Amino acid sequence: MAIFFVIVTILALIYADDKLGEHFNKKKKAKTVYQERRSNLSFFIDGTQLFADYFAEIRKATHHIHILFYIVKTDEISQQFFQLLKQKAEEGVRVRLLVDWVGSFGFPKKLIRSLKESGVEFAYAHKPRFPFFFYRLNRRNHRKITVIDGKVGYIGGFNIGNEYVGRDPNFGQWRDYHLKIVGEGVCDLQTQFCRDWEEATKTSITKHRYFPSLQKGTVSHQLIATNGHSLEQQFIHFIRQATKEIVIGSPYFIPSRAVMNALLEALSRGVKVTILVPLKADHPFVKEAAYPYFYRLLKSGAHIYRFYQGFYHAKTMVIDEKCCDIGTANFDKRSMFLNSEMNCYIYDRPFVQRVKEAIQRDLARSERLTLDLWQKRTLWQRGKESLSSILSAWL
Structure with a gap:
């Protein structure tokens, strides 16, 4: 009885911590x-090709390098x-x-x-602290932003690690989508990095030193940053625009109601809906959490594919x-x-067509x-799905 009381008390404190933290951090x-x-946008789907280009641009840096990753x-x-x-x-x-504290947990001191002795400035994003320890612990900086000399930027799904270049035998080929941006959009990546750095370190960055003049490119696009709010409405807005087809690629599929x-x-009005997810799982329960949603979608005529040639980690819609989304957000409640x-x-038809062609190649490697x-x-799979449904908001 005493153990039960302790467990209930701990859970109640965690719940109170989370709700109070959310209340006091609404503005953020x-x-x-x-x-x-x-x-000008370059589109990468292969880690080896991305990092060859990425490292080459870093080597050419003469003024500054700003990097944020969820996992290193x-x-x-x-x-x-390093x-x-x-x-x-x-x-x-x-x-x-800048790296996320949870995503890159265990970084050796x-x-x-x-890094610091060599002159690299290092910081953790979203490092949990009191008050509202559990609230902060559950909110991660999942953005992956790089800005080099204020002129070249990168954003997308890749992190830094062997699995992202296909060197982990547990995953095999790693499929992800990442963008290289050269032109006006780099200033927005820079602005967001500076905000995240200042929030993490409580130190300001002298802005004028990091924003050179930039020329227009050829591809129309828009960057949007979210902090646990509004992404749901963005996805709904996107879905409601569709008249013919919606294609969703995500490693995790746990949509809100x-x-x-x-x-x-969208299916009821005749829009073709195609969903691409991995066959393998890289985290416990997230794969199973998708299956209750799949049933309703399949009954309504959606096409669902599971990528089997490695691991599918791309985040796209x-x-x-006429338009597509490539970024860091998964199609799940956590994002x-x-x-x-x-x-x-x-918003560029030729570029969107390139993305669709990449997705078609991935669908050809899917069941x-x-x-x-x-x-x-199996009964075991169904049991895991039931538990996953309970945990789905935090997976």
């Missing part, structure tokens, strides 16, 4: 809608990354590295000390042929209601989930 949850820009590992490719940052800092380039209803409504995310909405397969799930 406002989204930032940057203006529509024109930039300490493996082989990560060591190349050595490069230390080298640039020793050359006199201002290097700031020896490594942090080595409102987003789910928007998808079902394509609406007809909608908890995490800090940043997405790039692209289609049918109602018959769904109904043949």
Whole structure:
């Protein structure tokens, strides 16, 4: 009885901590809608190609390097990354590295000390602290932003680690979508990085030093940053625009009730809905949490595919042929209601067509989930799904 009382008390304190933290941090949850820009965009789907380009741009830096990642590992490719940052800092380039405290948990103190001794400025984003420890612990900075000399930017789904270049045998080929931005849009990535850095370190950045004049590019796009708020409405707005087709790619599919209803409504008006998720799972329960949603979608005529040639980690949505979303947000409740995310909405038909072609190639490496397969799930799988449904808001 005493143990039960202790457990209930702890859960009540965690719940109170979360709700009070949410109440006192409402202002921080406002989204930032940057203006529509024109930039030149490069589209990467392979980690080896991305990091070859990424490291080459870092090597060319002469003034500053600003980097934010959710996850940075300490493996082989990560060591190349750290050595490069230390080298640039020793050359006199201002290097700031920001990583999420939970996503990069266990970062060796020896490594942090080595980075700082070389001149790299290091900080944790969303480091939990009192008051509202559990509230802060559950909210992650999931953005992946890099800005080099204020002229070149990167954003998308890749983090830093061996699995992202296909070197982890547990995952095999890693499929992700990432953007390189050259042009007007870089200033918005820079603005967001500065805000996140200042929030994490409580120190200001002298802005005028990091915002060079930028020329317009050829692709129209818009960056939007969210902090556990408004992403749900953005997804619904996107879905309701569709007249022919919606394609969603995400490693995790746990939509809110409102987003789910928007998808079902789209199907009812004759819009083709295609959903691409991984066959493998990289976290406990997240794969199973999607299956209750799949049943209703399959019954309504949606096409659901499971990528089997490695792991599918891309975060994308394509609406007809006119616009697409590539960014850091997954199609799940954590991205909608908890995490800090940043997405790039692209309004350029030729670019959208390139993204659709990439998705078609990934669909060719996927198996289609049918109602018959769904109904043949084992009792063990169904049990995991029931538990996953309870935990879905925090997965």
